[in-house]
Amino acid sequence: MVKVTSYGAAQTVTGSCHLLKIGSIKILIDCGMFQGDGGSKKNYEPFGFEPSDVHYLILTHAHLDHIGRVPKLIKEGFKGKIIATEATFDIAKIMLLDGAGILQEEYKTISKKARRRGEEDSILEPLYTKEDVKKVFAKKWKTLQYYEEHKLKQHITVSFGNAGHIMGSAFVMIDYQEQNEHKRIVFSGDLGPKQRLIIDEHDKLDRADALFIESTYGDRLHKSLEQSIEEFKEAVISTLKDKGTILIPSFALERTQEILWLLHEMHGSGELPKCRIFLDSPLAIKATKLYNKYPVHLSDKLEYLSGRGKDPFSFAWLETTTTRNQSMAINRVKERSIIIAGSGMCNGGRIMHHLKHKLWNARNAVIFVGFQVEGTLGRSIVDGQKSVKIYGEDIIVKAKAYTINGFSAHADQKDLIDWIGTANNLKKLYLIHGERDKMEIFATAIKNRLGHESHIVEHGNSITL
Numbered sequence: 001m002v003k004v005t006s007y008g009a010a011q012t013v014t015g016s017c018h019l020l021k022i023g024s025i026k027i028l029i030d031c032g033m034f035q036g037d038g039g040s041k042k043n044y045e046p047f048g049f050e051p052s053d054v055h056y057l058i059l060t061h062a063h064l065d066h067i068g069r070v071p072k073l074i075k076e077g078f079k080g081k082i083i084a085t086e087a088t089f090d091i092a093k094i095m096l097l098d099g100a101g102i103l104q105e106e107y108k109t110i111s112k113k114a115r116r117r118g119e120e121d122s123i124l125e126p127l128y129t130k131e132d133v134k135k136v137f138a139k140k141w142k143t144l145q146y147y148e149e150h151k152l153k154q155h156i157t158v159s160f161g162n163a164g165h166i167m168g169s170a171f172v173m174i175d176y177q178e179q180n181e182h183k184r185i186v187f188s189g190d191l192g193p194k195q196r197l198i199i200d201e202h203d204k205l206d207r208a209d210a211l212f213i214e215s216t217y218g219d220r221l222h223k224s225l226e227q228s229i230e231e232f233k234e235a236v237i238s239t240l241k242d243k244g245t246i247l248i249p250s251f252a253l254e255r256t257q258e259i260l261w262l263l264h265e266m267h268g269s270g271e272l273p274k275c276r277i278f279l280d281s282p283l284a285i286k287a288t289k290l291y292n293k294y295p296v297h298l299s300d301k302l303e304y305l306s307g308r309g310k311d312p313f314s315f316a317w318l319e320t321t322t323t324r325n326q327s328m329a330i331n332r333v334k335e336r337s338i339i340i341a342g343s344g345m346c347n348g349g350r351i352m353h354h355l356k357h358k359l360w361n362a363r364n365a366v367i368f369v370g371f372q373v374e375g376t377l378g379r380s381i382v383d384g385q386k387s388v389k390i391y392g393e394d395i396i397v398k399a400k401a402y403t404i405n406g407f408s409a410h411a412d413q414k415d416l417i418d419w420i421g422t423a424n425n426l427k428k429l430y431l432i433h434g435e436r437d438k439m440e441i442f443a444t445a446i447k448n449r450l451g452h453e454s455h456i457v458e459h460g461n462s463i464t465l
């Protein structure tokens with residue numbers, strides 16, 4: 001008998017964690033962190049299953065909402081093997097280490113405040129530390145190429161297809177025998193849109209008797225990538241021509257490399273007015289190196305460049321700043337410039353001090369290239385607030401804010417349904433990784449286009465396939 005139970009990303013978009021049981025074999029697909037409102041407390045709750053009973057952990061990709069509870073899983077007794085693509089293995093390491101640094105910093109700030117109020121007892125230890133991350137990578141790992149089959153047990157194999165979401169991202173195919181019949185269950189992980197800027201687009205599905213598909217943007221269509229690229233270029237060129245400085249709050253993984261590639265192309269074609277460009281994020285600098293490590297996963301044009309010894313993410317005007325002092329020194333730069341720094345939603349990181357120094361000037365611009373969640377500083381600026389608080393200081397916002405919507409790393413409704421349409425033999429369809437209301441819209445759209453019924457997965461409810 002085959003059973004699937006979701007312990008995260010069931011009617012939410014974070015905390016991905018799905019337990020698959022085939023006979024006596026237990027396989028966990030992702031072990032992600034809950035993020036956003038109320039998410040942090042949920043990470044401390046019990047998993048809902050016994051970690052020491054799980055035989056395999058399969059990771060779809062290295063975003064923290066898919067890997068952030070792996071250290072906790074190991075602390076609580078998981079002894080099995082971890083399976084992922086090679087790129088996911090490498091990226092997971094830098095993402096978890098960076099995450100540990102942030103958690104430890106947050107812990108220091110929170111505990112200081114709590115001590116002042118005499119509430120030490122309420123403080124939760126950091127979810128994981130750098131030491132815990134080391135233990136994750138001391139475990140037994142098996143890295144797989146796309147479509148390489150790995151036998152878990154007689155009659156049970158796992159393989160990956162390219163999900164086109166970020167470098168190394170995969171959808172997971174589990175093949176097994178049931179009453180002498182071959183069956184396949186597929187987990188989409190996060191699926192990228194059909195058109196990608198720097199990595200290969202997702203592979204088609206082949207056989208999928210049962211499919212668990214993410215539904216983050218199952219309710220909507222994205223703007224086209226071409227249109228977004230044009231909007232981005234216009235915003236860059238007009239600000240620089242106006243002698244302004246551009247701030248780009250950017251996510252370290254994928255989005256930063258996309259922006260670097262676009263600026264590289266603009267530089268090469270002569271479109272980019274003379275300026276200095278700073279990549280001011282240690283994590284993004286490390287991630288970019290890993291994008292260069294796997295040229296085979298880059299889109300054809302970038303792979304070709306890389307094959308000729310050219311770095312797609314580097315060019316003459318780009319400077320990388322790793323230390324805090326180098327970052328602070330950017331504040332004294334007089335020439336017009338472009339500063340790419342995290343965090344992507346301006347709720348921490350080096351972008352904060354750049355915003356503090358640049359927001360007051362109407363010549364400057366902030367270009368948002370990713371979604372800004374409600375309650376973040378980024379969202380306040382996008383929403384047109386006249387003044388914002390940074391490091392306790394009121395800062396007047398005069399800089400222009402541009403929002404470029406079409407750089408999503410997630411497939412929209414059309415791309416998701418097109419992808420489902422490539423499945424052979426599909427009998428059962430389950431929606432995960434999305435908000436309930438959006439999933440209902442998605443389910444109706446799937447029914448209208450493909451005629452498939454879909455089931456919205458509930459947290460903790462076991463599904464028998």
Ligand SMILES: [Zn+2]
Nearest residue numbers: 061063165190
């Ligand atoms: Zn993701």
